[in-house]
Amino acid sequence: MKLSIAVPWYKSRDSVFALHDKVCAAFAQMADFDQLEFVFVEDCGNDGTWEKLRELAAADPRVKAARLARNFGQHHTLTACLDLCTGDWIVVMDCDLQDRPEEIPRLYAKAAEGFDMVCARRGKRQDSWAKRMSSRCFAWVFSRLSGMPYDCEIANFRIFSSRVLHAYRTMREATRNLPGQLQWLGFSVGYVDVVHGARYSGRSSYTLTKLLTLAFDSIVAYSNKPLRLAIRCGALLTLLSLGMALWILVRKLFWGIPVEGWAGVMVSLWFIGGMIMGNLGIIGIYLGKIYDETKRRPLYVLAESINIAPPAE
The missing domain is CATH 3.90.550.10 (Spore Coat Polysaccharide Biosynthesis Protein SpsA; Chain A)
Structure with a gap:
């Protein structure tokens, strides 16, 4: 041998x-x-x-x-x-x-x-x-x-x-x-x-x-788990935002508490924007790998x- x-x-x-x-x-x-x-x-x-x-x-x-x-x-x-x-x-x-x-x-x-x-x-x-x-x-x-x-x-x-x-x-x-x-x-x-x-x-x-x-x-x-994790994070953020919106509505209708929190709104926008860009980046990486494979070098x-x-x- x-x-x-x-x-x-x-x-x-x-x-x-x-x-x-x-x-x-x-x-x-x-x-x-x-x-x-x-x-x-x-x-x-x-x-x-x-x-x-x-x-x-x-x-x-x-x-x-x-x-x-x-x-x-x-x-x-x-x-x-x-x-x-x-x-x-x-x-x-x-x-x-x-x-x-x-x-x-x-x-x-x-x-x-x-x-x-x-x-x-x-x-x-x-x-x-x-x-x-x-x-x-x-x-x-x-x-x-x-x-x-x-x-x-x-x-x-x-x-x-x-x-x-x-x-x-x-x-x-x-x-x-x-x-x-x-x-x-x-x-x-x-x-x-x-x-x-x-x-x-x-x-x-x-x-x-x-x-x-x-x-x-x-x-x-x-693995494609990073893509699935991105979907889960998006779904979680959606649920959290719906819960927050419901809480603000309840406070306004039942206690008359005015809507506050300019800082909170801005932080939320930056956070959600970062999540969106991160998820797009993950998708872009997978697309780049597909592109590398199709070149067949x-x-x-x-x-x-x-x-x-x-x-x-």
């Missing part, structure tokens, strides 16, 4: 050879496999990572290396990796060695029990407090808005069969989120508790803005590649 190691690269030149060597050492412990391929795609970080990948691919023909024409983002780069994989089992991992290659044999051992996919569940995460909290907040909101359970201790690190890979390749929507898409497919999933390693070098490229953008795009892609563009056969005409 063949094992594919799919890794998206972005500004991690110092870990290129270290990751390769550690994966080779782990592969040597896996007797069920006789072939190994690396699928490394670089997301145009322009920091020297691509030069390191070219050097590695020249030294090891098992390494398929490609560079995107521009920065497309992690999950689009992962899509490029998985489109190039040819293995019977595929391992997806990050490039910074926080996903420890030493855990790969354990992931496959669990998969051999009859699972189509096995996810690595991180224990004590080697991340900042802010990043851990943002992950938990995203998991909580995503689970409730999408209807799918989401564990913040599970990221991209996992192994899955070629059957899962072929199903994943049929999903060509513009908004990409690998864990969410694989979970949506519904194959049998197992879990292995792993040690979360320290970052080999550098720092995370995910800023707070990028994390919020990814979170919001993922929620919109997998490629999910990524390869600028150059090494040890990769050109596609058949």
